[in-house]
Amino acid sequence: MPVYLMLMHIKIALTASLLSISGLPALAEQPTATPSPERTRELIHLVRQDCGSCHGLTLRGGLGPALLPENLRNQSPTGLKYTILLGRPGTAMPPWQPFLNEAEAEWIVGQLLNGFPEESP
16 A cells, blocks of 8 residues: 555544544534435435445444444444544445535434434335
């Protein structure tokens, strides 16, 4: 891997780590905007299908860990948000920032922590 890519991955990992242990978790406690009904359906589909391809279609785990409330209970909501947005360099977890904004990632984290909704037919 070229050095500049390794440095970029290190920078992303450090940023995500620092944000998850800094004072920013208080931001996650603020209410986040609920996406429109159409965007909500899209986000549910994205998590169930795209995230589910690694974390299991029922989110009970697979290549990636389970995304159930009991498995995420001890995780920082801010850290989870940045894991979604920035991915985890050196692992199979990709960054979803090209497809999600911060508010949408926060909404997903909130749903995961409370039991993610099923897709509607």
